[in-house]
Amino acid sequence: MEDSALRIHEIERGVSKVTEALNQRNPEFASQVAAMDENVGRLMQKLEDLGVANETIVIFTSDQGSMCTSRRMVSSQKPYSMGKSFLYEGGIRAPLVVKWPGQIEASSTNETVTLNTDLYPTVLDILDLPLRPEQHKDGISLKPALKGDHIPFDRVFRWAYPPRHALGHVTSTAIRKGNYKLIYWYRHGGKTELYNVVEDVGESRDLSEGMPEKREAMLSELNEPDYMSPFRP
Numbered sequence: 001m002e003d004s005a006l007r008i009h010e011i012e013r014g015v016s017k018v019t020e021a022l023n024q025r026n027p028e029f030a031s032q033v034a035a036m037d038e039n040v041g042r043l044m045q046k047l048e049d050l051g052v053a054n055e056t057i058v059i060f061t062s063d064q065g066s067m068c069t070s071r072r073m074v075s076s077q078k079p080y081s082m083g084k085s086f087l088y089e090g091g092i093r094a095p096l097v098v099k100w101p102g103q104i105e106a107s108s109t110n111e112t113v114t115l116n117t118d119l120y121p122t123v124l125d126i127l128d129l130p131l132r133p134e135q136h137k138d139g140i141s142l143k144p145a146l147k148g149d150h151i152p153f154d155r156v157f158r159w160a161y162p163p164r165h166a167l168g169h170v171t172s173t174a175i176r177k178g179n180y181k182l183i184y185w186y187r188h189g190g191k192t193e194l195y196n197v198v199e200d201v202g203e204s205r206d207l208s209e210g211m212p213e214k215r216e217a218m219l220s221e222l223n224e225p226d227y228m229s230p231f232r233p
Contacts, residue, residue: 018069018168021076029074054101062094085169112145175222182218
């Protein structure tokens with residue numbers, strides 16, 4: 001018989017100690033997912049009924065991972081670490097699903113690394129409208145990826161999350177460049193963690209000590225410009 005109990009464990013990551021969910025066993029959250037699924041289905045059916053389904057692009061995504069830590073855990077983010085409010089992969093990876101009739105092959109997947117700020121220039125490009133780089137400086141068009149090409153990841157991503165959070169997060173920033181991501185807690189003695197998030201998606205092997213030059217280079221780039229300066233004491 002399948003185990004119906006929620007499995008949890010205590011974990012220390014960065015400067016936080018939390019309780020993390022290891023499996024999906026929250027009936028209230030499951031009901032919300034079911035309701036979302038049902039109502040997205042109703043929306044898609046309405047597009048069919050109106051005769052505009054083949055002329056409509058549907059984009060479905062999220063701003064962050066699910067809550068999987070502390071007393072408010074509702075789901076698990078495994079194999080990624082942590083979840084909502086954290087700068088580990090479980091907190092910043094989210095699904096992006098796009099339906100573009102006649103252009104995207106059904107059930108296809110693409111490993112292009114994206115940000116939600118890419119959606120604005122993508123929609124402009126799809127509609128054959130001129131891009132407005134002054135309005136989407138942090139975004140690029142994903143149109144080539146949607147049509148099956150892979151866009152090499154040659155950008156630098158930065159995250160700044162200043163507040164403490166009830167889910168266990170402590171003020172931190174992060175930077176991703178290539179396969180590597182550095183997380184930095186400036187209020188805790190300059191503590192850092194460095195991960196190869198392609199080879200180690202669960203962020204289980206901190207490379208800070210083994211790759212000091214990589215750590216220092218990424219830390220320097222993260223702090224220039226210093227996005228956290230408004231929040232420093």
